[in-house]
Amino acid sequence: MTDAPSQIEHDDLIDIDFLLTPEEIALRGRVRSFVDTVVRPNIADWYDRAVFPVEIVPEMARLGLLGMHLKGYGCPGQSAVDYGLAALELEAGDSGLRTFVSVQGSLAMSAIYKHGSEDQKNEWLRGMAAGTTIGCFGLTEPDSGSDPASMKTFARRDGDDWVLTGHKRWIGLGTIAHVAIVWAQTDEGVRGFIVPTNTPGFEAKLIEQKLSMRASIQTELILTDVRLPATALLPNVEGLRGPFECLNEARYGIVWGVMGAARDSYESALEYSKTRLPFDRPLASFQLTQQKLVDMAVEIQKGTLLALHLGRLKDAGRLQPHQISVGKLSNTREAIAIAREARTILGGNGITLDYSPLRHANNLESVRTYEGTDEVHTLVIGHHITGIPAFR
Structure with a gap:
């Protein structure tokens, strides 16, 4: 673990970076730099024109983001926490970017990696890790x-x-x-x-x-x-266990990713509140604004801690499906609330693409639905708590 406070996380209220290694912080910094330099200047235009920027896929591959948690066959072989930190930074740029990495690595590549033959793995995974095969x-x-x-x-x-x-x-x-x-x-x-x-x-x-x-x-x-x-045919699995194992990989990434969207929404609102001057004083100086900012910051810290705990469990081989459901349900629900609250601080300006919170909020409505709705994850957790399945 690192002993010195990180210079990159100025809003790390409870020093979560103390729980990260220097290597994890460095990886996070590389992905954040990519988002800052390549994504942020262009995301409003991409979103407005409904364009996914396929031209950035090679750079994602060079950063080791495709099939990041898989080992061998040309895959990066990073830890679950590494993958989570990368997902968080990508979704701070836009949910669509993290979704690309998730579909490519956690779903398509994981299906071949977990359930395919050696011939299938050798045929497909290297090109997918390199971004030349989608x-x-x-x-x-x-x-x-x-x-x-x-x-x-x-x-x-x-x-x-x-x-x-x-x-x-x-x-x-x-x-x-x-x-x-x-x-x-x-x-x-x-x-x-x-x-x-x-x-x-x-x-x-x-x-x-x-x-x-x-x-x-x-x-x-x-x-x-x-x-x-x-x-x-994928030879090594029969039944719904096959797709569900891949979905759990994707759900794990969501637990981290949505905290990136929440953090970016919060930071956008925080900066705006310092420069907006209603009644001749910064918006940030009003008690109601500070309450909103504090509530957002506290929930982001809690959600990030939950994601990190699940990542450590995953790296230790201890992560269970119901635990992923806890993370997906809680963090996605809180991220949407944070993005919506951040928009209120921005006032009317918040409905434009000059600011990120409403874009994040709109995206998170999809994230809340895919890889299991709130209702599905509630019933997964309910089954674990009570021992009674309630899906039917």
Whole structure:
């Protein structure tokens, strides 16, 4: 652990940096510098035009952000805490950036890494870690979000091949992906398939006119008699355990990431309150404003401590699914409240893209929904507490 207070975290009220190593602080600084120099000057324009900046993917790869927590096969092999710190800094820029890293690494790459054959890992993971191959993860369907067991996408055997037919929706990166991990019902239960997106019968359509996650890519996948060889099947998992293990990787990143959006919202409001001069005095000098700022700062500290604790548990091999649900539920809920409260300090100016809080708040509405809604995570925790499943 580091003994000296960090110079980078001037709002670290309770010295959380004392719990980080110098190497972790240095990694965080590198990602923060990337966000400050590449993302912040451009994010308002990207968001306004609903553009995901694919040109920054090579730099993300050079920073070791793709498949960051995976080891071997050209992957960076960083710790869970390293990945969390990077997720926090990325989402301080925009949720869409952290989502890209999450879809690529925690979902698509993790599916191959956890459940694929050695041949599949060797074929795909190096290019994905380098950012030259983009992946997506096809689980959610138009009528099947929180209940993936009801998915209608089906893969049938035809000789040695599989023929895949179905419809997926809210699939990140589908229109720029080179490979899709698609989960489908089969006569043997739910299985995962590696689907090159240039396979005949595969179509990706962009979901447009979004009010949230505008600097990100969400799509529909339409699969019409997509013929795949036997080698496309992920051989090492059957049933919903396969996608759920990947979703837990993504949910873990969210626990950290949303605190980045919250912190950026708070810092935007704090700086504004020092320079805005209603009634000939700084807005920050009013008691009600200070109460808002203090409440935001305290919740950010608590949420970051929770994320760090879960990261240490993950690195120790002790992290349980219900603990991830605690983090995702609590931190996302608090991050939205912080972003909304920060917007109130900005007044009417806060509805413009000159300031980040309302953009973060809009994005967080999506983050609150994907990888498990509040209701789903509440019931996961409720099941753990009571021993009684209440999903049905």
